[in-house]
Amino acid sequence: MSAYMTLLTPMTDQACLLDALADLGFGAALVEVHATPVRLEGYGGDQRTQTAHIVIRRHNVGVASNDVGFLATATGYQALVSDFDHPKLGSGWLAQLNQRYSAHWSAKQERLAAEERRRQEQERQRLVEAQRQAVHDRAKAMGYRVQETREGETVRLLLVKRTY
Amino acid sequence: MLLNLARTLARSAANGPGERFVVWVQGCPLACPGCWNPDTWAFGRRELHSVQDLAAIILATPGLEGVTFTGGEPFAQARALAALAAPVRAAGLSVFVFTGYDLSELTLPAHRALLELADVVVAGRYRQAERTLDLPWRGSGNQRVHFLSNRYGPEQLAGLPEVEFHLSTDGSLAVTGFPTAALLGRTTAG
Numbered sequence: 001m002s003a004y005m006t007l008l009t010p011m012t013d014q015a016c017l018l019d020a021l022a023d024l025g026f027g028a029a030l031v032e033v034h035a036t037p038v039r040l041e042g043y044g045g046d047q048r049t050q051t052a053h054i055v056i057r058r059h060n061v062g063v064a065s066n067d068v069g070f071l072a073t074a075t076g077y078q079a080l081v082s083d084f085d086h087p088k089l090g091s092g093w094l095a096q097l098n099q100r101y102s103a104h105w106s107a108k109q110e111r112l113a114a115e116e117r118r119r120q121e122q123e124r125q126r127l128v129e130a131q132r133q134a135v136h137d138r139a140k141a142m143g144y145r146v147q148e149t150r151e152g153e154t155v156r157l158l159l160v161k162r163t164y
Numbered sequence: 165m166l167l168n169l170a171r172t173l174a175r176s177a178a179n180g181p182g183e184r185f186v187v188w189v190q191g192c193p194l195a196c197p198g199c200w201n202p203d204t205w206a207f208g209r210r211e212l213h214s215v216q217d218l219a220a221i222i223l224a225t226p227g228l229e230g231v232t233f234t235g236g237e238p239f240a241q242a243r244a245l246a247a248l249a250a251p252v253r254a255a256g257l258s259v260f261v262f263t264g265y266d267l268s269e270l271t272l273p274a275h276r277a278l279l280e281l282a283d284v285v286v287a288g289r290y291r292q293a294e295r296t297l298d299l300p301w302r303g304s305g306n307q308r309v310h311f312l313s314n315r316y317g318p319e320q321l322a323g324l325p326e327v328e329f330h331l332s333t334d335g336s337l338a339v340t341g342f343p344t345a346a347l348l349g350r351t352t353a354g
Binding site: 124127128130131132135138139142144147151153154155156157158159160161 | 174175177178323324325326327328329330331332333334335337341343344346347
């Protein structure tokens with residue numbers, strides 16, 4: 001039985017981790033994702049003590065390999081790679097995985113920031129339009145004529161009612 | 165020479181004829197009950213502007229018909245406002261003044277200097293009991309519009325905007341002019 005080498009990696013986002021695994025050749029068809037952790041298996045089909053949420057089964061890793069897993073913890077996914085598989089999926093591979101993860105993580109943060117900026121801008125535009133419409137509606141209801149002009153980005157609404 | 169101001173508005177069409185640069189001075193000794201701008205009563209320092217700098221800003225603002233002095237009480241800073249009005253008038257702009265005093269009360273040399281540069285003065289205390297919605301540029305029926313030059317006449321009083329809203333990019337509304345309480349309440353409540 002090979003001892004597992006356990007590495008802690010600061011990978012917290014499941015989608016980014018799956019994308020990173022796909023980049024390294026372990027696409028969705030080769031990876032199991034579980035809501036609750038499952039036991040890993042050794043090369044002989046034996047149940048190992050380690051459990052993981054994300055599992056690459058041994059036959060997808062290599063001949064005589066053990067399962068590779070990623071266990072979700074409070075500090076991120078913990079990689080579980082056996083000593084036997086270390087030459088192939090050891091620290092070098094984990095470093096590559098981490099680089100890919102970081103790239104996906106950064107892209108996701110930029111995407112979310114852009115979405116948030118877009119959402120805030122839409123909300124601002126909605127508020128300005130609602131205020132503008134409210135002035136129009138209420139002024140007209142009270143018998144005012146509304147003249148609208150723009151001063152830079154400020155909307156100016158002039159209310160004219162009576163003729164003297 | 166310095167002016168103590170409450171605020172300015174670079175362009176308004178509801179504070180006199182045409183597009184006007186509006187100057188709200190800080191400080192008023194009259195404190196009329198029901199005044200719309202009680203924050204401008206105190207004589208403490210608020211925004212100090214040099215007359216020269218403010219004149220340059222006004223003259224650099226395109227498309228203006230003139231300036232309007234209000235407040236606060238403009239004649240409490242008559243000397244500095246006269247110094248501001250002089251280059252403004254020389255540049256072809258008109259001068260419009262709202263004051264809580266009657267013209268007969270404005271007898272000091274500084275008062276006369278500002279009056280000589282004014283095209284229109286709306287004069288008189290604001291009297292809450294005589295609040296009116298029917299007279300242009302006036303809040304109460306006792307106030308009088310005095311045309312002191314040939315530039316404007318009573319015909320200019322017709323069809324002018326009474327209320328002006330400035331809607332900023334963040335959705336906030338600023339209001340100026342002579343809104344009815346109902347319009348103000350209903351509009352800003354929404």
